[in-house]
Amino acid sequence: MRDKDKTVCMGNSVQIGGTPTATPPAGASISGVIWSPLTGAAQYQANPMVSPSSNTQYRVVVVASTGCTDTDFVNVTVQPKAKIGNYVWRDDNANGIQDTNEPGIGGVTVKLYNTSNVEVGSSTTNSQGLYEFEVCAGPYYVEFGTVPGYSRTIANTSDDTKDSDANVTNGRTQNYTLNPGDNNPTVDAGYIPNGKIGDFVWEDKNGNGQQDSGEPGIPGVTVQLLDQNNNVIRTTTTSGTGAYEFDNLPPGTYYVRVTPPTGYNVTTPNSGNDSTDSDINSTTNTTGAINLGAGETNLTIDAGLLRPASLGDFVWDDRNGNGVQDAGEPGIVGVTVMLEDASGNPARDINNNIIASTTTGSNGSYQFTNLRPGVVYVVKFTAPSGYQPSSADRGGDDTKDSDANTTTGKTPG
Numbered sequence: 001m002r003d004k005d006k007t008v009c010m011g012n013s014v015q016i017g018g019t020p021t022a023t024p025p026a027g028a029s030i031s032g033v034i035w036s037p038l039t040g041a042a043q044y045q046a047n048p049m050v051s052p053s054s055n056t057q058y059r060v061v062v063v064a065s066t067g068c069t070d071t072d073f074v075n076v077t078v079q080p081k082a083k084i085g086n087y088v089w090r091d092d093n094a095n096g097i098q099d100t101n102e103p104g105i106g107g108v109t110v111k112l113y114n115t116s117n118v119e120v121g122s123s124t125t126n127s128q129g130l131y132e133f134e135v136c137a138g139p140y141y142v143e144f145g146t147v148p149g150y151s152r153t154i155a156n157t158s159d160d161t162k163d164s165d166a167n168v169t170n171g172r173t174q175n176y177t178l179n180p181g182d183n184n185p186t187v188d189a190g191y192i193p194n195g196k197i198g199d200f201v202w203e204d205k206n207g208n209g210q211q212d213s214g215e216p217g218i219p220g221v222t223v224q225l226l227d228q229n230n231n232v233i234r235t236t237t238t239s240g241t242g243a244y245e246f247d248n249l250p251p252g253t254y255y256v257r258v259t260p261p262t263g264y265n266v267t268t269p270n271s272g273n274d275s276t277d278s279d280i281n282s283t284t285n286t287t288g289a290i291n292l293g294a295g296e297t298n299l300t301i302d303a304g305l306l307r308p309a310s311l312g313d314f315v316w317d318d319r320n321g322n323g324v325q326d327a328g329e330p331g332i333v334g335v336t337v338m339l340e341d342a343s344g345n346p347a348r349d350i351n352n353n354i355i356a357s358t359t360t361g362s363n364g365s366y367q368f369t370n371l372r373p374g375v376v377y378v379v380k381f382t383a384p385s386g387y388q389p390s391s392a393d394r395g396g397d398d399t400k401d402s403d404a405n406t407t408t409g410k411t412p413g
C-alpha cells in the first residue's frame, strides 16, 4: 500500500489513512481502527492528522465486527524546511554592491510571498541588517519594505551574493524555488541614504548677485526640480522667508528651475561665494547640473531676483537761476534725456537692451523704467535752444535741485 505513503514538511500536518480497504468477512463490518504510534483520540480515527518530527512508519490495525483484524502501514517522510535570507545594507556609494564598511540596516520590514501572491511570512531585519525565513519547499519571492530617508539601490548588478535583489520601485525580488533543506542567503536589498537640495530665493536689491544683509527672501516663488532628462519631478513654492527644499532625493543629477514672479528678473549667476550667490541662468531660469551624492545635503542652490528700478523725474525753467525748483517755475517740455553707462556708452536695461532716449512731457517730467538695480546710470540732458543747465546740486535738497553738469548736461553735476 505504498501509494498511501505521505510526504510532509517539518512542522506541518498531513492526513493519513484514506478509506480503509480491508474487506471484512461476509456478514461482518469494520468496527474500528487503531493507529500506532499515535496517542489520544486521533489513533481511533480512520483518517487521522499527523505531524511527525522525523520520518515515521504508522501502523493501522483494522478490526472487524467478528473480531478479525487486518494490519497495514503508512510511511510519512518528513522534509526539512528551506531557508532564504539574508541581508539589508546601506549602499553608501550607490553601486548596488555590498562593499566593505557599508553597514547593515536594522528594523526593515521583509515579507515572503508564495507565487500566488499570498504572504507566508513577515519579519524585520535585526540590528545587523539580517533576516531569514524558514519555510517549506516551494517557489517564493521576497518583498523589502520602504526605509524612511532612503531609496532602494539598483538591483541585480553582478555578483548575486553581494548585489541587491529588490526592485527599485516595489521592493520585490524575482521568484526563487526552494527545495527541501535548501539555504539561499543571496536575497539582499541595498538602500541609499537620500539627499537634499535647497534653499533660498531672495531679492538682490543691489544687483551684485550676492545675498547681502538686508536683502529679503521672496515668498511664494515657484521652484521646480528636474531630473537628468530635464523632466520636472517636483514642484514647490518658497516659504514666507524665501526658503525652499527638496528632500528625500536619491543620488543623481538634478536641475532646479525658478519661475520669477511678475515684475522680477533673474540676477547675475555664479557671482562669488557659491553658498551666497545665485545659481539660476538668466535665460533659462534654470541651474546647471547638480550632482547629488548619496545622503548629500546641498543648500547652496539659490536664486537672486531683481525688481527693475526706475529713474526720473523733472526738467524745469529755473527762472531765478538759483538751481532750485521754486514755486512757479514751470517744467520744460521736449527736452531730450538719455541714459549712458559709466563708460559713456548707451545704457542697457534689465534685459540688456539699449535704452532709447526720451523727451520730457508737458510738465517737464521724464522717467526711465525697467532699469537694472546696482548699475551706474548717467542721465544726459540736451538743453533746448535758448536754455543751458542750471548750476548743479544747489540748495541742499536733492529732490528740488538740479543734477546736470553745466558743461556736459550729464549727471552727476
Ligand SMILES: [Ca+2]
Pocket: 091, 092, 093, 094, 095, 096, 097, 098, 099, 102
Ligand atoms: Ca556599495
Ligand SMILES: [Ca+2]
Pocket: 159, 160, 161, 162, 163, 164, 165, 186, 187, 188
Ligand atoms: Ca543577491
Ligand SMILES: [Ca+2]
Pocket: 204, 205, 206, 207, 208, 209, 210, 211, 212, 215
Ligand atoms: Ca546683493
Ligand SMILES: [Ca+2]
Pocket: 273, 274, 275, 276, 277, 278, 279, 300, 301, 302
Ligand atoms: Ca549658490
